[in-house]
Amino acid sequence: MKNPFSIIxxxxxxxxxxxLPIILLIFFMSACSENTTSVDPVDPIxxxxxxxxxxIINGAGEFEEVEESYSESETEELPxxxxxxxxxxxxxxxxxxxxGYSDFPQFDPNSQVIFxxxxxxxxxxxxxTPSSIPxxxxxxxxxxxxxxxxxxxxxxxxxxxxxxxxxxxxxxIADNPGDLPARTTYSMERITSREQLGVSLRxxxxxxxxxxxxxxxxxxxxxxxxxxxxxxQSYYTxxxxxxxxxxxxxxxxxxxxxxxxxxxxxxxxxxxxxxxYGRVFYLLIQSTDSFQEMRAxxxxxxxxxxxxxxxxxxxxxxxxxxxxxxGGYAIGGDADQAAAxxxxxxxxxxxxxxxxxxxxxxxxxxxxVNAANDPARxxxxxxxxxxxxxxxxxxxxxxFDGVAWYRGSKGVVWDPILGARGITRWQxxxxxQTGDNSRDAVVPFGGPQFAGLWNPGNPDGxxxxxFQFNTTAFTGRMRVPGTPLRNTDYTIAAIVSRTGxxxxxxxxxxxxxxxxxxxxxxxxxGFDDSQTVSITHGGDSKVTANxxxxxxxxxxxxxTFSQTDGMRIYINGLEEAHDPDFTTPIEQFLGSSIGVxxxxxxxxxxxxxxIRMLELQxxxxxxxxxxxxxxxxxxxxxxxxxx
Numbered sequence: 180m181k182n183p184f185s186i187i188x189x190x191x192x193x194x195x196x197x198x199l200p201i202i203l204l205i206f207f208m209s210a211c212s213e214n215t216t217s218v219d220p221v222d223p224i225x226x227x228x229x230x231x232x233x234x235i236i237n238g239a240g241e242f243e244e245v246e247e248s249y250s251e252s253e254t255e256e257l258p259x260x261x262x263x264x265x266x267x268x269x270x271x272x273x274x275x276x277x278x279g280y281s282d283f284p285q286f287d288p289n290s291q292v293i294f295x296x297x298x299x300x301x302x303x304x305x306x307x308t309p310s311s312i313p314x315x316x317x318x319x320x321x322x323x324x325x326x327x328x329x330x331x332x333x334x335x336x337x338x339x340x341x342x343x344x345x346x347x348x349x350x351x352i353a354d355n356p357g358d359l360p361a362r363t364t365y366s367m368e369r370i371t372s373r374e375q376l377g378v379s380l381r382x383x384x385x386x387x388x389x390x391x392x393x394x395x396x397x398x399x400x401x402x403x404x405x406x407x408x409x410x411x412q413s414y415y416t417x418x419x420x421x422x423x424x425x426x427x428x429x430x431x432x433x434x435x436x437x438x439x440x441x442x443x444x445x446x447x448x449x450x451x452x453x454x455x456y457g458r459v460f461y462l463l464i465q466s467t468d469s470f471q472e473m474r475a476x477x478x479x480x481x482x483x484x485x486x487x488x489x490x491x492x493x494x495x496x497x498x499x500x501x502x503x504x505x506g507g508y509a510i511g512g513d514a515d516q517a518a519a520x521x522x523x524x525x526x527x528x529x530x531x532x533x534x535x536x537x538x539x540x541x542x543x544x545x546x547x548v549n550a551a552n553d554p555a556r557x558x559x560x561x562x563x564x565x566x567x568x569x570x571x572x573x574x575x576x577x578x579f580d581g582v583a584w585y586r587g588s589k590g591v592v593w594d595p596i597l598g599a600r601g602i603t604r605w606q607x608x609x610x611x612q613t614g615d616n617s618r619d620a621v622v623p624f625g626g627p628q629f630a631g632l633w634n635p636g637n638p639d640g641x642x643x644x645x646f647q648f649n650t651t652a653f654t655g656r657m658r659v660p661g662t663p664l665r666n667t668d669y670t671i672a673a674i675v676s677r678t679g680x681x682x683x684x685x686x687x688x689x690x691x692x693x694x695x696x697x698x699x700x701x702x703x704x705g706f707d708d709s710q711t712v713s714i715t716h717g718g719d720s721k722v723t724a725n726x727x728x729x730x731x732x733x734x735x736x737x738x739t740f741s742q743t744d745g746m747r748i749y750i751n752g753l754e755e756a757h758d759p760d761f762t763t764p765i766e767q768f769l770g771s772s773i774g775v776x777x778x779x780x781x782x783x784x785x786x787x788x789x790i791r792m793l794e795l796q797x798x799x800x801x802x803x804x805x806x807x808x809x810x811x812x813x814x815x816x817x818x819x820x821x822x
Contacts, residue, residue, distance in 0.1 A: 458511025588641025
């Protein structure tokens with residue numbers, strides 16, 4: 180019986196549609212007829228000297244081993260893409276993949292072909308539903324793989340067939356408790372193409388049925404990111420005990436001519452050695468939010484559902500993701516509960532999982548296949564495909580969800596000083612979006628009133644903070660948050676230049692530093708001389724890169740620190756340094772200063788140097804390379820390409 184419905188979710192709008200072509204489909208496909216195909220034997224059977232059934236099985240040849248392979252092309256940049264009024268930076272990479280999986284996915288829960296012990300034609304195993312070998316069968320035994328004190332775990336069959344196997348399974352299940360501790364597993368994977376979606380389903384996309392393909396409603400718009408979520412509850416597995424002699428698969432009246440129509444060289448016989456029953460649902464969750472925001476939301480929602488936890492902090496429910504679209508299908512269980520769970524509602528998801536242990540609702544989820552001529556050999560489903568990974572990020576002058584963001588022409592609080600504008604506060608633009616001023620840059624207590632001057636000359640047409648150390652007029656620095664960068668990955672992006680010193684003067688000048696130079700207790704970033712920029716976590720470890728333009732010019736500098744990938748430095752859109760061994764995070768970091776400093780963390784005298792700071796952005800994560808490139812292009816366009 181089909182019970183189609185869909186969930187179309189855009190922002191806070193939710194519609195539940197029944198009986199219509201749909202975005203989200205939980206389907207119970209109608210039983211199909213026995214899927215069989217036959218061909219004429221390659222060599223006609225000699226009626227006077229027919230081969231034995233065992234000879235036909237053994238003479239059909241061996242199954243080929245799946246030779247796994249993986250290759251990827253170099254990543255290439257694409258021309259700027261447009262969706263709506265937003266431009267996107269995109270890259271593409273081609274993947275060639277051949278992989279073998281030990282369990283075959285089952286997308287038709289009512290198929291009459293998939294049951295323990297059924298014989299299959301080998302050259303149809305890659306089909307969505309393989310073809311059986313419809314000849315009379317001999318005896319066999321089926322076993323449930325549960326150890327729970329039930330009175331019986333197996334049944335011996337006089338004849339193996341669809342009816343006898345299901346009768347035996349019903350008898351076994353009747354001897355077991357109705358509520359089982361279902362084994363629940365959850366996984367998610369980022370998806371960038373239809374072909375990759377097929378691989379994630381352990382199938383070639385083109386081999387999936389039209390219903391399965393349509394149920395996901397894959398959105399190709401480059402503004403969308405996508406994750407495939409799989410939630411599985413396995414109840415039990417029914418296994419088939421194979422005979423020691425391949426001829427014993429068959430009934431006494433089966434003739435060589437009958438069998439050879441389905442088993443012959445190039446089409447060896449296989450049998451279903453086990454079937455796992457339970458319920459599963461797949462979700463393709465698509466949203467215009469960043470893939471990091473999506474991952475955090477999905478992980479919190481589904482881990483919360485599986486572990487009966489809750490979502491805290493600033494993490495969104497899946498249903499709250501921007502322009503969210505949820506498509507997919509489920510096999511097994513209650514359709515209405517599954518529908519509510521698939522919307523991303525955490526309480527409904529918990530109910531769906533908690534009530535998922537009724538053994539009688541289990542549907543076939545996957546099965547294993549062994550060779551009939553060698554029952555010890557388990558076969559693999561082969562997935563061989565080529566697909567493109569297209570990764571896009573919107574061109575933007577800032578990323579999402581940052582620690583702090585300071586823009587030279589915005590949010591600067593100043594007071595007059597000798598006809599100029601003295602800086603007293605610099606607003607965090609991330610905090611300003613929510614009315615939070617706790618991460619505004621402020622002038623330190625106990626010194627001059629002003630940090631520096633807010634001077635004209637910003638490329639965006641506004642003013643720009645200029646920091647110069649002066650013991651009586653300017654502190655030369657402002658305090659910004661540092662604690663969010665402890666024991667975490669981070670990214671710091673800035674546009675700065677050094678003036679006030681002759682071009683060839685190699686006096687060290689730093690513009691981001693902490694209160695301590697002890698290793699692991701602070702970050703120090705700046706110019707070691709007139710030709711290099713460096714970053715250190717204190718102590719002797721340091722990563723240095725050469726500047727590609729005069730130090731007097733505004734430099735776009737991006738520093739990314741990863742506890743697995745190390746430190747990278749990007750200068751004006753190019754990666755100039757990478758130290759993969761620089762992986763120790765900052766352990767203690769009470770606060771940071773921005774402005775101008777010598778190597779000791781304070782100015783060395785009046786007129787020491789001047790730092791112009793157009794932009795400073797701080798994040799407690801490392802973006803993808805595509806997001807970094809999009810940020811670079813967005814900032815360079817904002818400041819230097821204003822035509």
